[in-house]
Amino acid sequence: xxTIAEKLTEIASKTHAVYNRGYDTGFGFGYDKAIYDGSxxxxxxxxxxxxxxxxxxxDYGFYGGQWTNKIFTPEHDMKPTSAKQMFLNNNFRxxxxxxxxxxxxxxxxxxxxxxxxxxxxxxxxxxxxxxxMSSATSIAGAFVSCEGLESIDEVIFNGNGTxxxxxxxxxxxxxxKNITVSGVIxxxxxxxxxxxxxxxxxxxIVDALSTTAxxxxxxxxxxxxxxxxxxxxxxxxxxxxxxxxNWNISLFS
Amino acid sequence: xxxxxxxxEGHILTDGNIFGSIIYLAEGRSGEDFxxxxxxxxxxxxxSEEATAEDYQSALRSLGVNI
Numbered sequence: 470x471x472t473i474a475e476k477l478t479e480i481a482s483k484t485h486a487v488y489n490r491g492y493d494t495g496f497g498f499g500y501d502k503a504i505y506d507g508s509x510x511x512x513x514x515x516x517x518x519x520x521x522x523x524x525x526x527x528d529y530g531f532y533g534g535q536w537t538n539k540i541f542t543p544e545h546d547m548k549p550t551s552a553k554q555m556f557l558n559n560n561f562r563x564x565x566x567x568x569x570x571x572x573x574x575x576x577x578x579x580x581x582x583x584x585x586x587x588x589x590x591x592x593x594x595x596x597x598x599x600x601x602m603s604s605a606t607s608i609a610g611a612f613v614s615c616e617g618l619e620s621i622d623e624v625i626f627n628g629n630g631t632x633x634x635x636x637x638x639x640x641x642x643x644x645x646k647n648i649t650v651s652g653v654i655x656x657x658x659x660x661x662x663x664x665x666x667x668x669x670x671x672x673x674i675v676d677a678l679s680t681t682a683x684x685x686x687x688x689x690x691x692x693x694x695x696x697x698x699x700x701x702x703x704x705x706x707x708x709x710x711x712x713x714x715n716w717n718i719s720l721f722s
Numbered sequence: 723x724x725x726x727x728x729x730x731e732g733h734i735l736t737d738g739n740i741f742g743s744i745i746y747l748a749e750g751r752s753g754e755d756f757x758x759x760x761x762x763x764x765x766x767x768x769x770s771e772e773a774t775a776e777d778y779q780s781a782l783r784s785l786g787v788n789i
Contacts, residue, residue, distance in 0.1 A: 683748075684748055684751065685748075686739075686740045686742075688741070688742060691743055691744060702744075707724075707746070710724075710746060711724075714724060714748065714749040715748055715749065716748055717740055717745060717746065717747055717748045717751065718745070718746040719740060719741060719742030719743075719744070719745045719746075720742055720743055720744040720745070720746075721734075721741075721742055721743050722743040722744075
């Protein structure tokens with residue numbers, strides 16, 4: 470006999486079908502109907518989908534193109550313990566921070582063990598808040614191909630530099646300008662596709678690099694560094710990165 | 723003092739693990755094991771290693787997620 474959690478997970482995995490069904494089918498979660506007439510079924514849906522706020526496994530939670538701004542209206546705070554591919558290929562457009570503030574919903578990753586591909590291919594999100602990945606053991610690809618992403622309030626790595634971001638974590642983040650990084654980056658990481666990264670962001674990234682890591686590489690856009698450091702590659706830039714002489718710094722044109 | 727190595731126009735430097743147009747090597751690291759590949763070769767390497775959205779969709783279907 471499936472557990473309630475298993476039934477809800479099955480429902481959740483088929484939400485693209487669920488939300489198109491009206492409550493007159495007896496299904497009970499006629500969300501598409503609810504958002505037009507504001508019926509109580511909207512809350513019924515979110516109570517089920519989010520297990521009345523108790524859901525902690527959000528793997529694939531908001532995966533896929535059916536999750537538009539109209540549909541993505543969670544009603545409960547989210548503090549996942551696992552969020553693998555949670556927003557993979559999500560179709561939300563714009564400022565996720567503003568949307569969650571409007572909904573009065575908190576999205577907290579501080580106890581999350583898996584944020585791999587968390588926002589992968591969520592190409593229309595422009596602003597993400599704090600992503601505290603300090604508890605996560607899997608973080609690769611968390612923001613891969615977030616083509617429209619312009620700012621991330623803060624990405625928090627753990628304090629001992631043992632995580633493996635890989636070169637994909639920010640791959641394809643072509644619009645990324647602003648990011649604050651805290652914690653310790655202890656392994657190869659790349660921002661090579663972020664050609665508009667601000668100086669403050671670059672400084673934040675470099676300051677987060679482990680002081681004890683050996684033969685690891687930070688990759689950046691040559692254009693971003695040039696713009697940020699007045700194209701003074703042999704002066705201001707070189708002086709700045711002297712503080713992390715244990716790191717290879719690779720620039721891509 | 724860091725060594726700085728630069729690729730020629732249209733090329734990327736690599737040692738097989740590190741890639742870049744200009745590489746500020748970590749102190750104590752020599753650039754002797756770096757060689758040039760073309761930008762096209764580099765892009766081809768990137769594509770062969772990247773999981774696509776279709777890969778993820780296929781994986782999800784294998785998990786029984788109806789998409």
